[in-house]
Amino acid sequence: MSDLRPIGLLDSGVGGLSVLREVRRLLPAEHLCYVADQANLPYGTRPAPELRLLVERIVRFLIAQECKLIVIACNAASAAALHHLRTQFPELPFVGMEPAVKPAAERTRSGAIGVLTTQTTAQGALYANALSRFANGVRVVTQVCPQLVALVEQGAPEGESAQRIVAECLAPLQAAEVDHVVLGCTHFPFLIPHIQAVLGESVSIIDPAPAVARQVYRVLETRQMLNDASSTGDMRFFTSGNPMQFSHVASRLLGVPIQASPLH
Numbered sequence: 001m002s003d004l005r006p007i008g009l010l011d012s013g014v015g016g017l018s019v020l021r022e023v024r025r026l027l028p029a030e031h032l033c034y035v036a037d038q039a040n041l042p043y044g045t046r047p048a049p050e051l052r053l054l055v056e057r058i059v060r061f062l063i064a065q066e067c068k069l070i071v072i073a074c075n076a077a078s079a080a081a082l083h084h085l086r087t088q089f090p091e092l093p094f095v096g097m098e099p100a101v102k103p104a105a106e107r108t109r110s111g112a113i114g115v116l117t118t119q120t121t122a123q124g125a126l127y128a129n130a131l132s133r134f135a136n137g138v139r140v141v142t143q144v145c146p147q148l149v150a151l152v153e154q155g156a157p158e159g160e161s162a163q164r165i166v167a168e169c170l171a172p173l174q175a176a177e178v179d180h181v182v183l184g185c186t187h188f189p190f191l192i193p194h195i196q197a198v199l200g201e202s203v204s205i206i207d208p209a210p211a212v213a214r215q216v217y218r219v220l221e222t223r224q225m226l227n228d229a230s231s232t233g234d235m236r237f238f239t240s241g242n243p244m245q246f247s248h249v250a251s252r253l254l255g256v257p258i259q260a261s262p263l264h
Contacts, residue, residue, distance in 0.1 A: 013149070026214065027233070037240050116181060
C-alpha cells in the first residue's frame, strides 16, 4: 500500500530546509509540504507560550494539507511546543529536533563540547534533559547565536563580513578548546563551511538533520505510511512572509529552483 499524503515540515524561516534536504535525500518518493513562518521570525527569542500558539496554527494548516506526519524542523519550536502538539493531536505523528548532545559527549576527546543554539532552545526542557542524560563529566559550552539565524535568512552569504560574524560567535568555543560542536538550530547547517573555516578541520561539527530524516523514515515504515518507492515526490513551499524573497533564498540554499506560495 502506498500512502500518497505529504510529509509536513515547519520552521520560522529557511532553516528547516536543512532538514527538508535530508528527508528528500533519504525519501525521494515522498511528497513534502514546507511552511516558513517568516512573518514571526525569529522563533528563537520568543517566549514558549507564544511559540505554542504560532506553531499550532501552522500545524492546523498542514493538517488541512492532509499531511501524514509533521516534522517540527526548528529547535526552538520543538522545545516550546512538541509535547503540547503531541497532546493536542494524539493521532498525528510528530518528529522534532533535539540538540545532539549525546553523540558529541560520547565522542569528545578533550572533554569539552560546544552547542550553538538560540535562546528558547537553550532555556527549554528538551535541552536541559539532554544535558542531564548525556553530558555527565563533559564540559558543555552553550553559545546563543541569533545573529547566525539572520545570516542564513540572507542566504548564508560568502565574504569577510559573514566570516567575521561567525568568528565572533565561535570565539568562546575556541577559547574552551572544544573538539565537537553541536548545531542546535536548523539554520546553522547552511553555515558549516564558515564554521569549519573558523574552527579548523580538527573540530567535528554535528548536524542532527540526517538523524531526523532517519527517524521520519522509521516512523513511516513502522506505521506502513511510506509512499511507493518508485514514485517521485514533489515539494510545495509556503511562507507567511515575502514569497519572492523566500523563493530566492531557498533556491540559493538548496541549489534548485523554488517557488513559494503565500501562507494565508
